[in-house]
Amino acid sequence: MPLAQLYVRDVPQLRPPGRTDLLQVLWCPSEHPPEHKPPTELFWRTAADVTHVLASPPKPSGTQYGYIPEPCVLAPEQIIEYPNFLELDEELQQQLNDWSVWQAASVAIDDFYETAPKDFYSNELAEAPGWKVGGWAPWGLTDPIARFCINCGTAMTPLLTIASDECRDYRRSWGPNEDQHIPEFDTDNVSNPPDIQVSGGNHLQLYICSTCYTHTDLIQ
Numbered sequence: 520m521p522l523a524q525l526y527v528r529d530v531p532q533l534r535p536p537g538r539t540d541l542l543q544v545l546w547c548p549s550e551h552p553p554e555h556k557p558p559t560e561l562f563w564r565t566a567a568d569v570t571h572v573l574a575s576p577p578k579p580s581g582t583q584y585g586y587i588p589e590p591c592v593l594a595p596e597q598i599i600e601y602p603n604f605l606e607l608d609e610e611l612q613q614q615l616n617d618w619s620v621w622q623a624a625s626v627a628i629d630d631f632y633e634t635a636p637k638d639f640y641s642n643e644l645a646e647a648p649g650w651k652v653g654g655w656a657p658w659g660l661t662d663p664i665a666r667f668c669i670n671c672g673t674a675m676t677p678l679l680t681i682a683s684d685e686c687r688d689y690r691r692s693w694g695p696n697e698d699q700h701i702p703e704f705d706t707d708n709v710s711n712p713p714d715i716q717v718s719g720g721n722h723l724q725l726y727i728c729s730t731c732y733t734h735t736d737l738i739q
Contacts, residue, residue, distance in 0.1 A: 520545060520547075520548055520576075520578075520587070521544075521545055522544045522545060522546050522559070522574070522581045522588060522681070523542075523543075523544040523650075523679070523681075524538060524541070524542070524543050524544070525541070525542045525544075525593075525652065526541055526566065527540040527541070528558065530541065530595050530652050531591065532652050532653040533652060533658070534729065535563050535565055537563075538565055538579070539563040539564055539565050539660050540565060540566055540695075541563070541564045541565065541566045541569070542561065542563055542564075542652065543561075543562040543564060544559065544560075544562075544585040544679065544725075545559070545560050545562070546558060546559040546560070546586070547559075547579070548549075548579050548583060548586035549581055549582060549583035549584040549586060550583060550586075552720070555718070556718075557566060557586055557717075557723070559723070559725065561678075561725070561727075584716065585683075585714075585716025585717065585719075586715070586716075586717075587714075587716060588713040588714065589712065589713050589714045591712050591713050594695070595652075595692065596684065598647055600644070600645065600646055600647040600654055600655055601640070601645045601646075602645060602646065602655045603641075603645055603646050603655060603656070603657065603658045603663065604637055604640060604641050604645060605658055605662055605663050606655070606658070606663045609631065609674065611627050614681075615636060615637050615640045616635075616636050617636065618632075618633050618636045618639040618659040618690055620636075621636055621639070631667050640692050642689060642692075643690070643692050647693050648656075648682060648684065648685065648686050648687070648693055649680075649682050649684070649685035649686060649739065650679070650680060650681060650682050650685070650688055650691070650713075651679075651680045651682075652678065652679055653676070653677055653678070654677060654680070655677070656677045656680070656724050657680065657722055657724070660721065666726045668728035668731060669733050670728065671726050671728065671730050671731050673729065673730040673731070674728040675727060675728050675729075676726065676727060676729060677725070677726060678725045678726060678727040679724075679726060680723075680724055680725075681717060681722060681723040681724075681725070682714065682715070682717070682722045682724055683709060683711065683715055683716050683717050683720045683721060683722060684711045684720075685709070685710050686703045686704055686709075687704055687705055687710055688703065688705050691704055694709075719731050
């Protein structure tokens with residue numbers, strides 16, 4: 520079933536192969552062994568060549584809770600984010616965990632983070648939550664792992680993060696500007712509009728080989 524449709528005109532970071540300008544992401548809405556992930560397929564197309572669109576696409580059978588997305592429109596925005604704390608070298612990790620360093624830099628930081636300054640970095644600056652194209656991969660279930668294409672050996676890069684929520688109150692700064700007036704982010708219609716639950720609340724990370732485009736990889 521369709522999961523996402525992205526146009527290069529809206530998301531230039533896609534950098535598609537050849538003259539294609541449209542990425543369609545489909546998946547099976549249930550987990551399959553041995554990885555217990557939803558099988559996912561990518562289709563790079565040229566929008567001008569899509570002349571026939573089904574008025575009533577067939578509905579999938581054998582679906583699993585959390586893998587049927589609610590229809591949503593996209594409002595893409597570019598943001599600046601930094602890598603996961605685990606991807607930094609030890610010296611930089613120590614600096615980020617030193618409260619005096621943040622004070623010396625005159626960073627506007629809440630005293631709440633004084634006992635754990637690295638949480639400020641992780642919550643407010645590193646790997647933006649939610650669905651995103653490119654950027655830095657979120658980690659947590661495993662330590663950072665380099666991914667390489669099994670066909671050509673090229674290092675693979677994050678293509679698309681499929682998340683189980685967009686933002687929460689403790690990471691409120693990542694919320695879209697148009698939603699900042701909402702009192703509580705911890706509600707489904709704000710934190711998770713597509714209503715997706717990957718493996719009970721995790722995320723699915725799609726990697727792509729930018730050299731051959733014939734191999735994708737999944738990690739969650």
